[in-house]
Every structure is written in C-alpha cells, then in structure tokens.
Amino acid sequence: MSNLPSLEIDKDRPSRKVPSTRRAFLRVLPSAIAIIPVSMLFGVLAYRANWSLLEVLAAGFLGFTGSGQFALLPLADTDASFLTMLLICASINSRYFPIAFTTTKRLPRTVLPRMFVSHMLGDEAYATERTSDTVLETLVIRLTIFVFWVVSGVIGALLAQAIPGAWLSSDIHLGFPASVVLVYLSVTQIKMRVSGVYFHKSMMIAACLILATASYEWLGPTYFWIPSVLITAIILDKWKKYE
Amino acid sequence: MNDGSITAIAALFATSLLVRVIPVLCNIQFPTKLSKWMENILPLAVFLNFITYIFLQEMQVSPEPALASLAITVLLAYLNIGGLFAGVFGGCFTYYLLSTW
Structure with a gap:
C-alpha cells in the first residue's frame, strides 16, 4: 500500500485548468481530421486538371470552400468566364451570408483580423462553435479547420504525382466522412438549441425537414439555401409563438 | 499557371x-428582436437545412448505404453515445460496409 500516499498528494494540488484555446482545439480536431480526405481529393483532382501546386494552395487559401472548389474545377477546364464562376460559386455558398451575420459577436473588432477570421468561416467550424465562445476560441476553431484544409489540398496535389490513375476511378467515396461529421455536429446543435424551448420537438423538426426537402426538390441543391433557411426560420419562430 | x-x-x-x-x-x-432571432432561430434553421442537404446529396450517390449510415450517425449523436469519434466511426463503417457488400 506504499503507493497510496501519492494519491493524497495529488488531491491536495490545485486542479490544473486546461486552457480554453486548447479545449477549443481538441473540440475541433475530429472535424479537422475528417475533412483531410476531402481536401486531398481536391488536390488530386486539381493536379490532374493541370493545376500547379501554387494554384492548389491559392484555391484553398483564398477560396476555402469545399463544394465551390470542386464545382469550379470543370469550369476552369472549359475557360468559363469570371462572372459565370462567381455566380455559381456564390449560389453554392449563399448559406454563409446568413451564417456570417449570426457569428459577428465572436469576431475580432479590428478590421483586418475580423476579415481574416470571417474568411475562415466554414460549415464544420460553424457547427463546432458555441454562442459562448470567445474571440480566441473562435480563431482557434476556424484556423485549425482552415490550416488542415489548405495543407491537405497541397498534400493531395503532391500525392497525385504518385497515385496511379486507376485508383481514382474506384467507387470509394472519400467525401463521406466530412458529411458524417457535419450531420453529427448539426444534430448536436439542434438538440442543444431546441431543448427547453420547444415542446412538440419531434413534430416541429419533422415539419421543417419535410419543408427543406420540398424546397431542395423544387429549387435544386444550388438555389434552395436562402429561401429554405428563411422559410424554416419563420416556421420555427411562429411555432415558438404558437406554443 | x-x-x-x-x-x-x-x-x-x-x-x-x-x-x-x-x-x-x-x-x-439590428433591432434587439431581430438580433435574438438571428442568434437563436436562424442557426437552428441552418442546421436543419444542413441535415436535409447532406442526406439528399449523399442519397444521390448511394441511397441505401447513405440513408442507413447517416441514420445511425443521427441516432448516436442524439443519444450522445461515445462522442463525435464514435458517431463518425459508426456512420463511416456502416456506409463502407454496405457500399462494398
């Protein structure tokens, strides 16, 4: 029983607090790991479309949008105009417009850092962030996802030089882990946000999901975002008032 | 270039x-009422649309495996079993298992 005294000593020590930035990093790490294959796939495809390493790096750093980057690859190949690309990319990413408004309180106040942190806003980061997060925690979460995304894209382009072409034609869906992460984080956020606010939660969520599905089917995956998000928000608001 | x-x-x-x-x-x-709406209601609407979008997009690639694996992920997230890693592992394992079966 000679080991027991050490436990007593530990008990007397003040508990070491994990810094909030480290906690934020650990919180976002699984999501950051999950996006690696998606970004690497972009790097591989871009390299095979004759993009240089510098261009892959610039697309990740300046663009930083998974779906937008993939969508513009074939358009760049056919030399589509800037306006065409902008219209398509802005439509795909229009969801960020309302999202950006909701996160303004946890951004730096000075212009340049504010611009940089808002540029790093992504789906996974948004789903990981909490309303109570500080500016520093928000920065850690967004920067982690951003760095993982940009670096993985370049690594993918580097690997493309060594990967046999036949591998890429296989049926492995490399983007699936990122979708799973986003679904998991979204459910967690929904659960947290409806708890104690709504009473008929299941019925309300089912109604919103049916409405979003109808909007998706009617307007298509590119243009459904803004109308569907706004209509869903109005329904949620009315539902709350009715209850 | x-x-x-x-x-x-x-x-x-x-x-x-x-x-x-x-x-x-x-x-x-923004007025306080609108500000509260943007902080509470709007994110909830965004997340509900995220889920719908991902389910429908993934089901276009591979309907049954996507539906089953994402449903498992939703269940694991809702019941909070094993945290994010378990949720992602459960979803991905089911998907790749059903896709290759």
Missing part, C-alpha cells in the same frame, strides 16, 4: 468576400 485556374481562384476569393467578409464588415445595428 493557366487562365482558367486563375479565374477560378479569383471567383472563389470574390465569393468569400461577398458571402463571408462583407456581411461582418457592414456593422449593421
């Missing part, structure tokens, strides 16, 4: 400025 890729990078950057940077730079003072 080729023209197509440079135009694409410029379009990507311009998109980021339009949808992510400009909304937070325009320091609009």
Whole structure:
C-alpha cells in the first residue's frame, strides 16, 4: 500500500485548468481530421486538371470552400468566364451570408483580423462553435479547420504525382466522412438549441425537414439555401409563438 | 499557371468576400428582436437545412448505404453515445460496409 500516499498528494494540488484555446482545439480536431480526405481529393483532382501546386494552395487559401472548389474545377477546364464562376460559386455558398451575420459577436473588432477570421468561416467550424465562445476560441476553431484544409489540398496535389490513375476511378467515396461529421455536429446543435424551448420537438423538426426537402426538390441543391433557411426560420419562430 | 485556374481562384476569393467578409464588415445595428432571432432561430434553421442537404446529396450517390449510415450517425449523436469519434466511426463503417457488400 506504499503507493497510496501519492494519491493524497495529488488531491491536495490545485486542479490544473486546461486552457480554453486548447479545449477549443481538441473540440475541433475530429472535424479537422475528417475533412483531410476531402481536401486531398481536391488536390488530386486539381493536379490532374493541370493545376500547379501554387494554384492548389491559392484555391484553398483564398477560396476555402469545399463544394465551390470542386464545382469550379470543370469550369476552369472549359475557360468559363469570371462572372459565370462567381455566380455559381456564390449560389453554392449563399448559406454563409446568413451564417456570417449570426457569428459577428465572436469576431475580432479590428478590421483586418475580423476579415481574416470571417474568411475562415466554414460549415464544420460553424457547427463546432458555441454562442459562448470567445474571440480566441473562435480563431482557434476556424484556423485549425482552415490550416488542415489548405495543407491537405497541397498534400493531395503532391500525392497525385504518385497515385496511379486507376485508383481514382474506384467507387470509394472519400467525401463521406466530412458529411458524417457535419450531420453529427448539426444534430448536436439542434438538440442543444431546441431543448427547453420547444415542446412538440419531434413534430416541429419533422415539419421543417419535410419543408427543406420540398424546397431542395423544387429549387435544386444550388438555389434552395436562402429561401429554405428563411422559410424554416419563420416556421420555427411562429411555432415558438404558437406554443 | 493557366487562365482558367486563375479565374477560378479569383471567383472563389470574390465569393468569400461577398458571402463571408462583407456581411461582418457592414456593422449593421439590428433591432434587439431581430438580433435574438438571428442568434437563436436562424442557426437552428441552418442546421436543419444542413441535415436535409447532406442526406439528399449523399442519397444521390448511394441511397441505401447513405440513408442507413447517416441514420445511425443521427441516432448516436442524439443519444450522445461515445462522442463525435464514435458517431463518425459508426456512420463511416456502416456506409463502407454496405457500399462494398
């Protein structure tokens, strides 16, 4: 029983607090790991479309949008105009417009850092962030996802030089882990946000999901975002008032 | 460098400025009611649409495996069993198992 005294000593020590930035990093790490294959796939495809390493790096750093980057690859190949690309990319990413408004309180106040942190806003980061997060925690979460995304894209382009072409034609869906992460984080956020606010939660969520599905089917995956998000928000608001 | 890729990078950057940077730079003072709506209701609407979008997108690639594996992920997230890693592992394992079966 000679080991027991050490436990007593530990008990007397003040508990070491994990810094909030480290906690934020650990919180976002699984999501950051999950996006690696998606970004690497972009790097591989871009390299095979004759993009240089510098261009892959610039697309990740300046663009930083998974779906937008993939969508513009074939358009760049056919030399589509800037306006065409902008219209398509802005439509795909229009969801960020309302999202950006909701996160303004946890951004730096000075212009340049504010611009940089808002540029790093992504789906996974948004789903990981909490309303109570500080500016520093928000920065850690967004920067982690951003760095993982940009670096993985370049690594993918580097690997493309060594990967046999036949591998890429296989049926492995490399983007699936990122979708799973986003679904998991979204459910967690929904659960947290409806708890104690709504009473008929299941019925309300089912109604919103049916409405979003109808909007998706009617307007298509590119243009459904803004109308569907706004209509869903109005329904949620009315539902709350009715209850 | 080729023209197509440079135009694409410029379009990507311009998109980021339009949808992510400009909304937070325009320091609009919203009324309290609207501000609360944007903090509580709007994110909930976004997440519900995220889920719908992912389910429908993935089901276009591989319907049954996507439906089953994402349903498992939803269940694991809702019941909070094993945290994010268990949820992601459960979903991905089911998907790749059903896809290759």
